[in-house]
Amino acid sequence: MFALHRPQRSPRLFSSNPAGALRTLLLIAVCIALMFYDHQRGHLQKIHAALSTLVYPVQAVVNAPYALAGWAGDKLAVHSALVRENTRLKQQLLRDAVQLQQTAALEQENARLRELMQAGAKLSGHVVVATLLAVDMDPFRHVIIIDKGAHAGVYEGQTLLDAHGIIGQIIQVGPVSSEAALITDPSQAIQVEVNRTSLRTLAIGGADVDILSLPYLANNADVKPGDLLVTSGLDNHYPAGYPVAVITQVHRDPAEPFASVSAQPVADLDHGHDVLLYFPALAPAPVPKPEVRGAKKTPGKRPR
Amino acid sequence: MRNPIRRRANWVIVVTYLVALLLSIWPLPDWAEPFRPAWVMLATVYWCLFLPHRVGLLVTFVVGILVDSLTGSLLGEHALALLLVAWVVLKLHLQIRVYPWWQQTLLVLSLMLLYTFVLFWVDGMLGYTQGALLRWMPVLITTLLWPWVMQLMSVLQQRYQVS
16 A cells, blocks of 8 residues: 555655745735734734744753853852952942932932922832843844743833843743844834933934934034933833933034934943843822812712 | 654754754854854755755745744744745756756855845835845855755755655
C-alpha cells in the first residue's frame, strides 16, 4: 500500500503552481488589511498579545547570554569591587536622602500654597522597576521591549521613566512582555512646558534618538538653550512635572512664523538597562459640591 | 505512517527559520544595526527556490508576521515584503535553480531591492522616512551573503535529506 503512495510523496520536479494567483492575492490582501487595522492602534490588541507570547521564547533566547553574563557578573564579583560599589551607593543614598528632606518640606509648602489657591492636590504615583530585554528592534523605530506584561498590571499608554526623566509610553501589552515607544519615536508627541517660564508646547520625536523637536514655538517665544522642559500633564497622559528634555538649540528665522527649537532628552533613552513603570495614584473621590438651596428635589420631579 | 527522515527534515526547515529569526533581533552595536542582513529573506529565498512544494506563500506569510511581531514593526509589513519576494521566486524557481551562482546573486540583489523598497514604502506612508540612505545598506550585505548561505543551506539540506 505504501509503495503505491510513495511516488506522490517523493519530491516533485515540476510542482503544480505553488504561487497561484488567487492565493497570492488573498495573502497580500490579508497583509494590507492587517497593516491598515494595526495602524489604527487598538484594533489588533488580542492578535498582538498572542503573537508576543508566541515570539517571547525567541526573545528570551536572545536575551539569555546577556542575562547570564549579568548573573555571572554578580556571582563572580570580586569582594573589593563589591565593597567599593557598596560604599559608592551608600554615599549616593546619603546625598539623595538629604535632597529628599528638602523635597518633603517643599512638598508640604506646595500643598499649603495649593490649598490657599484652592487648586487641586497634586497626585503622585508609585513606580515598578522593569528590565529591558536585550533584543534589537526595527532600527528605524524607537521602540523597546520590557520584561513586564499584563500579569504585572502594565497597561497600554502607561508612562515609562528612568532615574532622569520620561522615557516613553507602553504601546503594546503582552502577557509577559510589553513594547514601549520612546518619546523620540517619530510617531510620538508629548505635552511639555518650559520649566523657567511655564510656556507650554508640544515636543515631537523624529529621526534621531537624542533629539526632540519643538515646532510650535513662536519666533518671539521666551526660550533659550539650557531651559529644562518638564511634562505639563495637560495631555492627561503623562504625569505632570517630570523632566523630559533640555533645549539645545534655538534658531529664529524672521521669515518663518515659528522658531526651530530642538532639545535633548534627559533620560537615558538608548543606554539604559532598567526602566520604571509609573502607576498613577487613584484620584480621590470628587469633593461633593455644596448644596444650593432651592436646587433640592422639587415637587415637580417627584414621581407620582 | 511517515518515514522518519521526512519528519526530521521538517525540523531542519523550522530550525533554519528560527536561526534566521534569532539573528534578526540579535543585539548588535549601534553602528552595525543598520547593516544587519535580512536573514529571514535569505531563508525564504532558499526554501522557496529548492522546496517550493513544502515552503510556499503560507509559510512565508506566517514567518513574516513573526518578524513583524519580533521587530515591533507594523503587523503585515515584513509579511508583505517577504510574500512578494517568495512569489517571484516561486514563479521562476525552475529557471533560477539552473542559473550559475553569480546570476543567482544578481537575482537576489533585485529581490532584496524589492524587499527593501516595500519596507521603505510602508514606513514612508507612516512617516518613518529617516535614514533614507542607511536603509539600502542591508541590500548589498545580504546579496553578498547569498552564495555562502546557499552553500551552507544546501549542505544542510543534503545532510538531512530535506525534500
